[in-house]
């Protein structure tokens with residue numbers, strides 16, 4: 175049985191606990207002003223923004239950036255679409271290797287990686303695809319990896335009140351690969367554990383061994 179939509183104040187409560195997310199209000203600058211800013215960047219790079227290949231680039235860049243930050247305009251309620259169900263199970267649910275794309279807030283360059291998300295239900299389970307959608311929503315914002323990881327964990331913890339949640343994000347930052355320190359092979363792993371995953375080393379260990387187990391080798 176679906177639990178249906180969440181009460182608005184329940185979602186509100188979860189959102190309030192998370193860092194300020196809401197940018198659903200009208201943007202403070204117009205689309206045209208944003209395009210002009212990209213044009214200025216191109217000029218600053220010594221390019222000719224009027225040459226054929228770049229003519230529509232400001233429009234494309236603004237569109238692309240809006241897409242890559244479209245997670246600001248999503249809400250957990252809308253994304254869940256009521257897909258939370260009563261289920262009497264208390265076994266670990268793990269969704270691993272969820273492709274994750276985000277943008278680093280320092281350089282607005284891509285963060286590319288994977289998320290592994292587990293929880294131990296306490297009477298309620300969530301539609302599996304919604305776990306990936308939650309990762310997407312927080313990924314499509316300007317982020318640091320630590321905050322992205324914590325937001326995914328806190329969203330699940332707030333929505334399901336499970337016995338525990340564990341999230342590991344493994345990602346490569348293009349700002350460390352293509353520029354700056356230029357370390358193409360580097361990966362950053364971050365974790366956020368809540369409830370039983372924080373309190374019980376055995377449960378945490380089980381999660382860690384499951385995410386490093388390669389099913390194709392079985």
Ligand SMILES: Nc1nc2c(ncn2[C@@H]2O[C@H](COP(=O)(O)OP(=O)(O)OP(=O)(O)O)[C@@H](O)[C@H]2O)c(=O)[nH]1
Pocket residue numbers: 278279280317318319320347349350353354355
């Ligand atoms: N903790 C954390 N740091 C990040 C993340 N993404 C980028 N950074 C770091 O943010 C820092 C910004 O440092 P600054 O010295 O202000 O910027 P910068 O001169 O571009 O630094 P370099 O990348 O070292 O060239 C860098 O060390 C980045 O590696 C992230 O998700 N988490």
Ligand SMILES: [Zn+2]
Pocket residue numbers: 278279280281282283347349350
């Ligand atoms: Zn960066």
